[in-house]
Amino acid sequence: MxxxxxxxxxxxxxxxxxxxxxxxxxxxxxxxxxxxxxxxxxxxxxxxxxxxxxxxxxxxxxxxxxxxxxxxxxxxxxxxxxxxxxxxxxRPAARDRRERVSPHLLVLLGDWTAAPAYVLGRSGDVLARNALAAALHNRFVHRDNLHRMIFLDPAGPEFFRDWTATARAAVHDLRQVAGQTADERGLRELVGELAIASPRFRGLWAEPEPRGQVRPGTCFFHPDVGELDLRTEVFPITSAPGQRLVAQPAEPGSRSADALVLLSTLAA
Missing domain, CATH: 1.10.260.40 (lambda repressor-like DNA-binding domains)
Known part of the structure; x- marks a missing residue:
């Protein structure tokens, strides 16, 4: 080693x-x-x-x-x-190969307090979170990669209330990335790890690619605040190709908006 x-x-x-x-x-x-x-x-x-x-x-x-x-x-x-x-x-730390988040984007995340927001790398690595996203994900053992959170983490099936929709969207996302960067070692290792450790991932990966748009789930559960219905908005980061900013706001005035306020208070 x-x-x-x-x-x-x-x-x-x-x-x-x-x-x-x-x-x-x-x-x-x-x-x-x-x-x-x-x-x-x-x-x-x-x-x-x-x-x-x-x-x-x-x-x-x-x-x-x-x-x-x-x-x-x-x-x-x-x-x-x-x-x-x-x-x-x-898994190796691979600090020299790890994607970096720009300081300006980190400042933006820190100032964004109304909704959970985080930055994803090319292979679904969670590169940065704001405080509310950190509180939302605080029950996960696997916090380093969104796909591991979904398929490998014990907290995943409870947190992602519409797990099947979330899992299908994750597999679709990995296929899209693999089509663009098929020679990336980290991506190949991630797919191999998921295939070995998760029968559910193996089954979805073996299925034909679905037609039409594949949307991630929008329903979540946190044991401290209960059920949450959040939109998932994804923004490509033009200054860092392959990175995406994910924001998950609640409808203003809704029970989910109140739950996010409570979660923020509990985290503070």
Missing amino acids: NGDRNTALGAFLRTRRALVRPEQAGLSTAGRRRVPGLRRDEVALLAGLSAGYYARLEQGHERPTRQTVESLKHALRLDESATVELHRLA
């Missing part, structure tokens, strides 16, 4: 293997055991990895492939939330 050691991934793996009892994994408990939970070599065996490779993962010297992440998910008996976190930690 190039660059800094992935110490967060190593800490996660050590913590999770300590939580799995050998008998849960069908392993013998005979003899004295010096560690709680599973040993490194036992995790490696269960995941079909070499002991040396798994040791390097815990030391932060390797970046696991998507297949390795799936193997570790089963070996460590991870639930949905923990699997999301493992996928997040396995």
Whole structure:
């Protein structure tokens, strides 16, 4: 693995293997055991990895492939939330390739207080949010990418009340981007990750492209303020091709407008 050691991934793996009892994994408990939970070599065996490779993962010297992440998910008996976190930690930070938001746009976001607003990158990365969008999305584990929020995050199915419409629009968006930048490594990795981790994404990705306009869902649910009906307006950012400003205002005087005010107050 190039660059800094992935110490967060190593800490996660050590913590999770300590939580799995050998008998849960069908392993013998005979003899004295010096560690709680599973040993490194036992995790490696269960995941079909070499002991040396798994040791390097815990030391932060390797970046696991998507297949390795799936193997570790089963070996460590991870639930949905923990699997999301493992996928997040396995991805490189890629600071040198990350898209940047212009300072002027960041100022505009900071001054925009009436509606949730955020900036999306080419592959759906959430590059910046205003305070109200941060409050709206505060229950998500996957906050870095809109497609991961929809397909991989445990909060997604509850938050996106018309999940199917939202998911179809997300797949349509990814197809459009892939048609323009098919050679982009980050996009290929994102599609591969979603296809492996989400059967629902696999099914939609395999379907023919629908005819006509595909609109995202407009109905949301936040546990602190309840149901929200918001418009979704998308504005291309001409100074940064591929980036989009997404604003989600409520109808003035509506219950959803009152809910946004309450959410803003709670966040403050």
